[in-house]
Amino acid sequence: MTAREVEFRTSGHTGSPTVWLRTREQLRAEAELIANELVGEVEQIVSFAPVEHLFGKLFAQILPELRGVPVHHLTHAPAGLPPEVEKKRTLFVCLPSSWLLLRHLLGQLKALPSAVALHGTGPTVQATDEVLEALSGNGFRAFELFGSTETGGIAHREITPPGVDAGRWQLLPDVEFADPGESPGQWLHIRSPRLARRGDMAFKPESWRLPDVIHRDGRSFEFKGRASALIKVNGARVNLEELATALRNSVDGLDVACLPVHDPVRAEHYELFYSLDRDLSRQQIFARLRSVMHDFTPPRAMHQVRRIPRTATGKIAVTALYALTQQKPRVALEGAS
Template sequence: MSETVFATSGTTGPAVEWLRTEEQLRDEVRLVGETLLGRVDHVVSYAPTEHLYGRLYAEVLPRLAAIPVEHRWRDPYAPLRLPTGARTLIVCLPSTWQLLARSTAELARHGQVIALHSTGPATPAARRVVARLRDTACTAVELLGSTETGAVAHRRIAADHEHPLPWRLLRDVRWPDAPVGTEHRLRVSSPRLARRRDMTASPDAWELSDLVVRTGERSFEHVGRASRLIKVNGRRCDLADVEELVRGRAPGLDVACVAVADPFRGEHYELYYASTGAGPAPADLRTRLAGLPRGLPAPRAVHRVRAIPRSATGKVRLGDVAGARSAVRSGCARPDHDPNCP
């Protein structure tokens, strides 16, 4: 049986390879198609096909349906022109919505559009686009899942000022009987779970890093992550591993990475550091961090502070780190395309 390899992003170690059968890929496309998408005549994809999400909806779906696909991830800034009369699926990353926000007139004119979102939280730009297209036939839905599990749940993207809807499990996904109203890590079983390279078969169940509160028999609210794993425009980034890399490139610094919401990428992180001596300037440290291993994104901003807030046991008080930067007003460096430092 042929299998396709998908790799999760490695940080200090090698990437982990997960294998999926052709049947699993086809089953996921058909399931999501029947549940959310309906008829699709044309695909416009901003998701690269080397990752599971892009492979499913920009390669497997067009092949099964014998329909054309535009790989817009190769040139995402090209003007959006949708084929008249064709029900079009737009495969979105978190960063795609800033581009779609400039094309709402084209989306509204076309009308027959369904936007599919995954690989990270829906951004404010996504909710603004949904609000602007409220009175059209355009729809927007998002998937929650991982390379290991495939898609496990779905919901409609809420517009600006709307309360987010609960997530609903896809019909072939099962989960333990966790009590309603309790917070726990999302653990699921499904015939679409991938097989890790060193496994002889797919696992019976898999626990994601997502923290959820069960709201019904097959629904839940997402409340955060149990680990320090974030996804920057769909690319996994373990903040604990980034901190170790920083310490290796700049010995003697006390560092802490803090996850932040990002209007363009969904999630990102900022780096805070303190030094007992002179230490590097924020801009110099940012230069040292260019080209982190395995394509890890550099921090959105670098802040120098007098001290990293820690508990009596030495653990970083993440909730207090951002407030520490007010002690050093000039200690900040950001890339040119981000807003100015406070």
């Protein structure tokens, strides 16, 4: 890493986290580009995003420095907006779980002269729709960013009230598709001057292909789904295949399946199913995971089943698996991570 580079890490699960390096020039360029494209003039920033991650670094640290505006870092449990936030044009830097708080602050949001939200690190949630619907006609604007630590921001789209089509993702001005032609179900493969350099690379790549399937149309695309078992739980990456394999290999006779689910607070989450010929407590499962994985995000719920049903090709038979659930889901232990 050079003095001009800033280090970011993507979550590791069976080994060390992957290090990604971005130059300070790249960070400033991205914050300025997105602010000019979507945000406009603001007098302050209210952020729920940690600055250790790229999204928070860009809009809760770099952008305030560039614009010379104050930033207020809030947890997800304040009683309300601090008094100094009132009567100023405000940018909110939001994670999926931030919208639950904003839903309880609608009166203060309506009193602001103007407000805009940038949403990143995962899909929107039900509370997002509720906030947009409540603030409809009030001048509140919200935008969703599509990107990754490896690529930086790739595309954006406006978050619309319930019942209004959100539309397609629009590429940011300095991003291009790397593949020459359009075809249904192709990979998201892009070129950008803001691509990060992986720690083991001598130079940043000329292009980067993500494990996301899209349908292209000009400089826009429709996101069709993630082609791997990688999800984000409020910004923290979770590789469901790696997690299940690590746990399965740690106990003789244990079979495991980790299934992604939509979560009203975190947007994306997962539930853990396991089968064993003897009892295995939640505490024992978490102890096993800690012993074999560098880091892990606890499941939303756990289910013990008689067996993990699979298809002829070895894939999880999801419908049959849920039908075998023997008891109500066990809520994952608080503080297990």
